[in-house]
Amino acid sequence: MSAVLRARGRDFDVDAFLSGSTLEPCRIYRRGEPRFPGSRSQAPLLEKSGMHVVVSAADFHEFPKQVVAATAFLLAAAEEIHRLRTFPGVEDLILDFGIERRDVAVQSDHLPADLIRAAAALGLGIELSQYPPRDVKDEQSPR
Numbered sequence: 001m002s003a004v005l006r007a008r009g010r011d012f013d014v015d016a017f018l019s020g021s022t023l024e025p026c027r028i029y030r031r032g033e034p035r036f037p038g039s040r041s042q043a044p045l046l047e048k049s050g051m052h053v054v055v056s057a058a059d060f061h062e063f064p065k066q067v068v069a070a071t072a073f074l075l076a077a078a079e080e081i082h083r084l085r086t087f088p089g090v091e092d093l094i095l096d097f098g099i100e101r102r103d104v105a106v107q108s109d110h111l112p113a114d115l116i117r118a119a120a121a122l123g124l125g126i127e128l129s130q131y132p133p134r135d136v137k138d139e140q141s142p143r
Contacts, residue, residue, distance in 0.1 A: 002058060002098040003066040005073075005081070005124075008050030012089035018051070022080050025051040048091070060100040060131055063109055070095060074118040085123045094125045101130040 004026070014028050028051045036043040056069035074081065074095075085093050099109060109128060119126055 002060050002062075003054070003056035003070050004096050004098075005053040005055050006050060006094045006096055007053075007084055007090050007092070008048045009089040009091035010048050012049045012087070012091070014049050014051050017084065017087050021083070023051075023053050023077065023084065026054050027052040049089075050092075055095065056097075060098050061133075063097065063099045066097050066099075067112060067115055070097070071112075071115045071118055074115075074122060074124075078118075078122060081122045081124075092125070093123060094127050095119055096127040096129055098129050098131055100133050102133070 005023075010031060014025075014030065018025065018028075029046055030049045031046050033046050034043045035046055055073040056066040058065035058069060081093075084090060097109075101107065107130075111126060116126070
């Protein structure tokens, strides 16, 4: 998964929201849980609760496909995303594109107006998270 919708907030009751939602999270976390579950050290605790929902399964190097899928997702799930945006405790609602960092002098990635309009209408921020490219020897292994 490389494009996700992230919702979080200090007083966001994720379970209450999801009890009546059609959104299917790929990750859920709750305030007070360890930041690094399973760690033997005294890991810091999460200060916010939240969830992530996949909006595009296109790979990191397929940013244009991510954009098309994300735009379609926002339009199809607009009513439910609006409910999430206005749900008590939600502080941040972000559309995050995981993209591959390219070996170029200037990396430029375009966000089309249709995507920006759909995200703005729902009160979403947009983030581009750049990841290093896979090594040739690492091509077979999943990210």
